[in-house]
Amino acid sequence: MDELTQALQENWALIAPVLILQAILMVVALIDCFKHDKTNGPQWIWVLVIVFINIIGPILYFVFGRRND
Amino acid sequence: MSLIETARLTKKYNGNAAVDNVSLSIREGMCTALLGPNGAGKTTTLNMLTGLIKPTEGDIDFNKDYAGDRRKHIGYLPQHPKFYGWMTGEEYVSFSAELAGLSKKKAKESTNEMLSLVGLKEDRKKKVSGYSGGMKQRLGIAQALVHEPKLVILDEPVSALDPIGRREILELMKKLKQHTSILFSTHVLHDAEEVSDDIFIMKKGKIIIEGGLSELQRKYQQPAFFIETEKAMDNWLSSINEKSWIRQSKLDKKKLTLTVEDVDTARDALLKDPMLHKLKLLKFEVAKTSLEDLFMKVMR
Amino acid sequence: MMKQWGVLFKKEWTESARNFKWLWLPVVFILLGVMQPLTSYYFADIIENFGGLPEGAVLDIPPPSGAEVLAGTLGQFSQIGFLVLVLAFMGTVAGEKSHGTHLMVLVKPVSYFNYLTAKWVHILLISLSSFVIGFAGAVYYTALLIETVPVNNVLSGGAVYALWITFFMTLVLCLSALIKSTAIVAFGSLGTALLMSVLSMYTPDLMKWSPGMLSSHSQMLFFSGNAGDGFWVSVGMTFILITGIMILTIYLFNKKEVAGHTE
Numbered sequence: 001m002d003e004l005t006q007a008l009q010e011n012w013a014l015i016a017p018v019l020i021l022q023a024i025l026m027v028v029a030l031i032d033c034f035k036h037d038k039t040n041g042p043q044w045i046w047v048l049v050i051v052f053i054n055i056i057g058p059i060l061y062f063v064f065g066r067r068n069d
Numbered sequence: 070m071s072l073i074e075t076a077r078l079t080k081k082y083n084g085n086a087a088v089d090n091v092s093l094s095i096r097e098g099m100c101t102a103l104l105g106p107n108g109a110g111k112t113t114t115l116n117m118l119t120g121l122i123k124p125t126e127g128d129i130d131f132n133k134d135y136a137g138d139r140r141k142h143i144g145y146l147p148q149h150p151k152f153y154g155w156m157t158g159e160e161y162v163s164f165s166a167e168l169a170g171l172s173k174k175k176a177k178e179s180t181n182e183m184l185s186l187v188g189l190k191e192d193r194k195k196k197v198s199g200y201s202g203g204m205k206q207r208l209g210i211a212q213a214l215v216h217e218p219k220l221v222i223l224d225e226p227v228s229a230l231d232p233i234g235r236r237e238i239l240e241l242m243k244k245l246k247q248h249t250s251i252l253f254s255t256h257v258l259h260d261a262e263e264v265s266d267d268i269f270i271m272k273k274g275k276i277i278i279e280g281g282l283s284e285l286q287r288k289y290q291q292p293a294f295f296i297e298t299e300k301a302m303d304n305w306l307s308s309i310n311e312k313s314w315i316r317q318s319k320l321d322k323k324k325l326t327l328t329v330e331d332v333d334t335a336r337d338a339l340l341k342d343p344m345l346h347k348l349k350l351l352k353f354e355v356a357k358t359s360l361e362d363l364f365m366k367v368m369r
Numbered sequence: 370m371m372k373q374w375g376v377l378f379k380k381e382w383t384e385s386a387r388n389f390k391w392l393w394l395p396v397v398f399i400l401l402g403v404m405q406p407l408t409s410y411y412f413a414d415i416i417e418n419f420g421g422l423p424e425g426a427v428l429d430i431p432p433p434s435g436a437e438v439l440a441g442t443l444g445q446f447s448q449i450g451f452l453v454l455v456l457a458f459m460g461t462v463a464g465e466k467s468h469g470t471h472l473m474v475l476v477k478p479v480s481y482f483n484y485l486t487a488k489w490v491h492i493l494l495i496s497l498s499s500f501v502i503g504f505a506g507a508v509y510y511t512a513l514l515i516e517t518v519p520v521n522n523v524l525s526g527g528a529v530y531a532l533w534i535t536f537f538m539t540l541v542l543c544l545s546a547l548i549k550s551t552a553i554v555a556f557g558s559l560g561t562a563l564l565m566s567v568l569s570m571y572t573p574d575l576m577k578w579s580p581g582m583l584s585s586h587s588q589m590l591f592f593s594g595n596a597g598d599g600f601w602v603s604v605g606m607t608f609i610l611i612t613g614i615m616i617l618t619i620y621l622f623n624k625k626e627v628a629g630h631t632e
Contacts, residue, residue, distance in 0.1 A: 011410075014513065018403060021396050028389055055400060062393050063456040119476050121628040140478040147476075151469035153380075155387045167376040168477040212473065 026050055029058035032066065039065045070132065072097040072220055072250050073118060073139075078127035080113050087113045089274035090127075095220065095267075097132065100246045102261035103254040105271035106368055111254035112148060114271070115224050118252070119145045135219055141169065144213030148224040150205060154198030158189050161197055162211050169216030176215070183211040187241060203234035210241065214249070221245065223253035227260055239263060258364045270367060277367060289363040291316065292332040294339065296325040297352035305344045314338060323351075328358060373479065377487035385495060390457055394495055397453050398446070398503025405442040406510035409433050435511050435518040436591040442507040443530055443584055446500065451562060454499075454534075455541055458492045459554040462546040475627050482619055489542050489615065496538050497531055504530075518591060526590035532607055533583035537562050539611045543618040547625070573597075580607040 029050045033039060039046050039061075046065045049057045071094040080088040088110040095101050103111050116122040118129060120140055131139040152161055162183055166176035184193050187207040192200070200208060206226065213221055226242070227235045242264050245251060255261055261268055261282075268285060270278040278285070296302070302325055306318060314335045317328040329335035332355060339345060339353075385391050408415070413430055433441075462485070465471040475484065504527050511518065540561055544554040565581030576582060577599035586596040586603065 021400055025393060025396050028392060059397060062389060066388060116628045121476055122626050138478045140476060145476045147472055153470055155384060164380060168479055
C-alpha cells in the first residue's frame, strides 16, 4: 500500500481535480434533490444514492430521480 | 361572416368515425359552445380545427381576411394543459408570445397585460410546477390569448375545476367575449347557457342540434309554474292532472313544477281553482324550464 | 423564421442550464477522460497492491503508449459516454410527447423544422462540448503522466471522433422524435451504434462506408497520423447519412399527428 500511497502523493496535483469534480457533482445533485419537494421515488433513498455511489449516483439522480414537470 | 367553417369534417380511427360529417360555422365575435357528453368527439373536432390532427375527410376554411397559417390566428387551451414546469408563469407566456411571432418587447408587454387579466400578476415569478390547478388553467388562458388571436379555442375549460375556479373562469370568459371570438367545449349545459351565443350539440361524433342560444330556448323551452303550498298537493294534483293545458307535472313533497302549453290559459285555470287556495298557497311563480330537458332527452 | 428558431433554441438552452445538464455532462466526460491516463499510469501499482500477486513477484508490464491511452479514452467515451448522452437526451422530443408539453408549442405557428433542428443543434452542442473538454483532459493528463502525442494526430483523431458523436446524436434525436417510449429510444440508438461498430470491426471490407468505422479511423490517427483505408468514404457517407436522417425525421414528424386519439 505504501508504494501506491507514495505514488499518489507525488501526483497529488493530478488527483485533486478528480476529487473536486466528484465533489461538485455530488453537492450539486444534493442541493437539487433538497430543493425539490418531489422526486421520482423517496427522496431519502436518492440522498443515499448520491452520497454513497461515486460518480454514478449523482448521474442516476439527474437522469431518473429529478422530476422535470 | 363566419370566422371558421368546416364541411363534412370526418375523422376515423381504425375505421370508426370519432367525428362524423361535421359541418359547423363559427361566427366572428361570438362565443360558441360545443356541447356533448364525454366521447362525443368534441376534443377531436377542436384538434382538427387547430391543426393538431389531420381530418380523414372534409375541409376547414378559415376566414380569408386572415391569411397564412391559421395557427397564427388561433389560441388554444387543451383540456389538460401541460406546461414546462421549470419555467416561471411569466417566462411561459412570453415564450408562447415569441413563438407566435411577437417581438421581444411586444411579447413582454402582452405577457404583463395577460397575466394581470387572468389574475396571475402576483405569481408571475413563480415556477409553473408550483401552480395549483386553477392557476394553471388561468395561465393556459393567458398563453392562448397572448398573441391576440382571432379565435380562442378552449377545450373543457372549467370541467376540472372546483366551484370557485369554475366561477372565475366563466367570469373571465364573459370578459373575453367582448374582445375576441371564443369556441369552447363542455359537457355541462349550464356553462354553455351561461356564456355562449351559439350552441352546437354533439353526440357520437355528429352534430345533432345547432343554433343560437335564444333561438334554441325559444324553440325548446316551455313555460312552467312553480307552486308551493302548506298542505300536501297529491290529491289536488291528481284531480287536475288530466287537464289539456298541462304537459308535465313533477311533485317533490310540497313543491310542484308544472310544465304547461300556454301561460295565460294555465294561469287563469290555476288561480280560479278553489281547491288550490284551500291548500294555502305559499309560492306561485311563472317561469321557464331550462334547456335541461332537451339536453337530457338528446343525450339519452 | 430565424427568430422563432432562436426562441426554441433558447428554451432548450435554458432548460439544460436549469436541470444542470450543462454542468454534469461535461464533468462526467472530464472524469472519464482523465481516468484512463491515471489508471494506465498507476496500473502496475494498483495490481501490486490489490492484485493479490504472490510475495516477491515482479510485475513487468510495459507502460502503454500515449496513443494507446487516448484510444482507450475513446473506448470509455463510446461505452459509458454514449450511455450517459443517451440517458440525458432520449427524452428530448419523446419526453415532451409523453408529457404533452409539445401540444401547446406546436399549436402555435411553429415550424416543425425549427422545433426539431433547434433541439438537434442544442444536443449536439452539449455533447460535443462535453467531448471536447473531456478529451482535452485526457490529452493533458496523458502528456503529463505518459507521453505527448503529436498535436496533429490528436486534433485530427478527435475531429473524426466528434463526427461519430454527431452521427450518434442525430440518431438519438431521430428516434426520440418518432418513438414515444424513451426506453426504446435508448436501446435503439445504443444498439444501432454497437451493431455498426461491431460490424466494422469484423467485416471492415464490407463496412468501408459505415460511420461505425470512424472510431477506428480516429484511433489510427492517434497512432500514426494516418487514417485507414476508405477513410474519406466513411466520412462522406456519415455526412450524407446525417443529412438524410434529419430530412427523413422532419418529414415523418410532419406527417405524424401531433395529438393522439384521446376520447
